[in-house]
Amino acid sequence: YEYIYxxxxxxxxxxxxxxxxxxxxxxxxxxxNVFSSDFILFQVGDESKQWIIDCRTxxxxxxxxxxxxxxxxxxxxxxxxxxxxxxYRQKWTRFKNLFDTMIAEQIIRCGTGYPAFSLETLVLQYLxxxxxxxxxxxTSFWHTGVNEFSKEQLDYAAGDVYYPxxxxxxxxxxxxxxxxxxxxxxxxxxxxxxxxxxxxxxxIDKPAWNKLTEEAKAGKDKAEQILNTFFGSSxxxxxxxxxxxxxxxxxxxxSPKQVKKALEKLGYFLEDTKKNSIVLAAVMxxxxxxxxxxxxxxxxxxxxxxxxxxxxxxAIEESTGRIHTDFTQCMTTxxxxxxxxxxxxxxxxxxxxxxxxxxxxxECFVPKPGYVFIVYDYQAIEPRILGExxxxxxxxxxFDNDLDLYSEIGTGIxxxxxxxxxxxxxxxxxxxxxxNSYGTGKKKFYKKMLIDMNLQGGLLKDSFLIFAxxxxxxxxxxxxxxxxKIKPTLDSFSDLADPNKSKRKVYDAIAAEEDPKEVAxxxxxxxxxxxxxxxxxxxxxxxxxxxxxxxxxSQSLNGRKxxxxxxxxxxxxxxxxxxxxxxxxxxxxxxxVAVDDAIYEHQNDAFLVNQVHDExxxxxxxxxxxxxxxxIKPILLQSESKFLKRVKPKVEGGIVERWQKG
Numbered sequence: 001y002e003y004i005y006x007x008x009x010x011x012x013x014x015x016x017x018x019x020x021x022x023x024x025x026x027x028x029x030x031x032x033n034v035f036s037s038d039f040i041l042f043q044v045g046d047e048s049k050q051w052i053i054d055c056r057t058x059x060x061x062x063x064x065x066x067x068x069x070x071x072x073x074x075x076x077x078x079x080x081x082x083x084x085x086x087x088y089r090q091k092w093t094r095f096k097n098l099f100d101t102m103i104a105e106q107i108i109r110c111g112t113g114y115p116a117f118s119l120e121t122l123v124l125q126y127l128x129x130x131x132x133x134x135x136x137x138x139t140s141f142w143h144t145g146v147n148e149f150s151k152e153q154l155d156y157a158a159g160d161v162y163y164p165x166x167x168x169x170x171x172x173x174x175x176x177x178x179x180x181x182x183x184x185x186x187x188x189x190x191x192x193x194x195x196x197x198x199x200x201x202x203x204i205d206k207p208a209w210n211k212l213t214e215e216a217k218a219g220k221d222k223a224e225q226i227l228n229t230f231f232g233s234s235x236x237x238x239x240x241x242x243x244x245x246x247x248x249x250x251x252x253x254x255s256p257k258q259v260k261k262a263l264e265k266l267g268y269f270l271e272d273t274k275k276n277s278i279v280l281a282a283v284m285x286x287x288x289x290x291x292x293x294x295x296x297x298x299x300x301x302x303x304x305x306x307x308x309x310x311x312x313x314x315a316i317e318e319s320t321g322r323i324h325t326d327f328t329q330c331m332t333t334x335x336x337x338x339x340x341x342x343x344x345x346x347x348x349x350x351x352x353x354x355x356x357x358x359x360x361x362x363e364c365f366v367p368k369p370g371y372v373f374i375v376y377d378y379q380a381i382e383p384r385i386l387g388e389x390x391x392x393x394x395x396x397x398x399f400d401n402d403l404d405l406y407s408e409i410g411t412g413i414x415x416x417x418x419x420x421x422x423x424x425x426x427x428x429x430x431x432x433x434x435x436n437s438y439g440t441g442k443k444k445f446y447k448k449m450l451i452d453m454n455l456q457g458g459l460l461k462d463s464f465l466i467f468a469x470x471x472x473x474x475x476x477x478x479x480x481x482x483x484x485k486i487k488p489t490l491d492s493f494s495d496l497a498d499p500n501k502s503k504r505k506v507y508d509a510i511a512a513e514e515d516p517k518e519v520a521x522x523x524x525x526x527x528x529x530x531x532x533x534x535x536x537x538x539x540x541x542x543x544x545x546x547x548x549x550x551x552x553x554s555q556s557l558n559g560r561k562x563x564x565x566x567x568x569x570x571x572x573x574x575x576x577x578x579x580x581x582x583x584x585x586x587x588x589x590x591x592x593v594a595v596d597d598a599i600y601e602h603q604n605d606a607f608l609v610n611q612v613h614d615e616x617x618x619x620x621x622x623x624x625x626x627x628x629x630x631x632i633k634p635i636l637l638q639s640e641s642k643f644l645k646r647v648k649p650k651v652e653g654g655i656v657e658r659w660q661k662g
């Protein structure tokens with residue numbers, strides 16, 4: 001490798017790159033937060049040569065065309081971090097033809113439970129080499145001067161553009177063998193889109209947010225007073241050694257264990273104090289409604305105060321005045337985006353994927369002055385996918401004629417008119433359709449109907465709607481009569497994921513190394529819960545232990561896969577869910593890439609700021625909004641039609657002043 005700190009030496013790097021078709025890129029920065037940190041080093045290289053460029057004395061601007069040129073393959077580990085710094089510090093905007101070894105590994109191992117995807121882990125796993133990635137060495141660059149790096153530091157920096165290529169070569173065979181090429185290509189296109197979204201962030205109406213926080217605090221206090229009456233509890237002020245005081249209660253309502261014990265003292269015995277258990281106990285008459293409502297009210301407002309209260313506003317980045325997040329693109333087994341709020345997050349731990357759906361919270365997110373939002377929502381995207389996969393005649397008729405799915409199926413099940421005017425019946429049907437689409441059994445469906453139909457806004461309705469088990473069983477059964485191809489389709493997905501039945505398997509070297517006795521124990525524990533599925537349990541255990549080196553899988557129409565080990569407990573449910581949910585992720589991500597490209601091609605002052613559930617949110621200069629809106633909707637429809645060849649796509653939305661339905 002070669003360390004460069006003379007400005008003129010950047011020409012040597014250009015000369016080297018001009019003869020290459022691929023290279024690895026990496027950086028060492030003065031911190032993780034892009035808004036308060038800067039480049040120290042920028043590295044490019046391959047297995048034969050590595051260039052370590054000191055950005056404090058050498059401009060890397062001449063390398064910009066290589067990062068944008070799609071004829072060059074750019075590899076790296078966790079490229080989003082490097083791209084964010086290049087976007088923010090260098091003002092580079094285009095990054096084409098990428099390959100991220102971390103993202104690739106998350107796709108290759110999806111569902112297997114392997115939690116570590118660091119370069120250190122991958123190099124050890126694929127190459128058998130133990131790297132020194134200690135925090136001490138990693139952060140030592142932050143306080144090292146120009147031309148003062150030790151050999152250990154330079155070895156570290158060079159290794160970051162040496163090893164990813166070797167890892168990628170090993171990953172390539174697995175990607176091809178497992179049929180993951182299309183997923184890999186899509187996810188690598190998403191990387192710079194997410195980097196841009198994280199940098200843009202979202203502005204927030206602080207007074208409106210503070211008002212909601214005060215309302216939540218008042219709601220929490222009100223609920224606490226009611227609970228104190230029920231439990232005969234009281235609170236007192238306790239000072240610490242510094243004189244700061246906090247209220248201490250006899251019963252800590254934030255503690256599920258203490259609440260459960262307090263309920264038992266009153267003679268109410270619940271399996272747990274989770275929301276659904278409380279609702280079900282109240283509806284079934286096992287818990288006073290007023291007490292259940294107070295518990296729900298406390299829980300709802302406690303969450304809003306602790307997660308979405310004053311601390312949320314503390315995450316506003318001072319230099320931008322906006323809220324930023326870290327998206328993870330492949331950490332969910334479905335491929336849906338998630339948002340990190342852990343200690344490794346590069347921002348102040350804010351999750352923009354989990355904002356309450358209540359309009360008053362979402363409307364607190366506003367565009368900057370002179371801008372508006374364009375918000376589009378894919379309509380019934382998962383039922384449309386199920387219609388495409390099953391070719392069920394009822395689903396196809398509904399979507400062909402742009403009818404309301406829940407009204408049409410409800411009318412067929414209940415033999416009476418169901419429409420948006422009969423809200424209660426339509427809601428029952430929606431629960432039936434979505435529950436059966438994801439493998440809810442009769443018993444669980446009965447409980448779900450009792451819970452969902454008696455909740456509104458997270459609290460109990462004024463009057464309960466009680467169902468007989470026979471009525472919910474009828475709805476469950478009649479759904480599959482009205483929609484005859486749904487169950488066979490979903491059952492076939494579960495069968496393909498079943499380690500005991502499926503012949504569709506891939507070899508996994510890591511799974512092959514698992515201890516047979518431990519595997520047998522895990523399998524036995526699972527089979528005890530589902531003995532009715534297996535005729536000869538000892539023989540089944542023996543067979544599955546011998547098959548431990550193979551993974552079954554479910555997959556989307558785009559080839560995204562979720563793998564199952566032989567002892568995976570919930571393969572039946574996840575096997576039928578994944579093909580639907582993962583294709584929804586593929587559609588959304590395809591749309592994000594296409595929208596980002598279109599904005600660049602049209603040179604509009606617009607940018608993606610968030611993607612939540614099935615919504616895409618674009619912020620755009622007000623006078624350009626109609627122009628941008630005119631091409632965004634067709635792009636979204638085309639992105640869905642790319643995968644759904646039989647079912648019509650549908651999106652709804654438009655231009656809005658705040659984050660709300662368009």
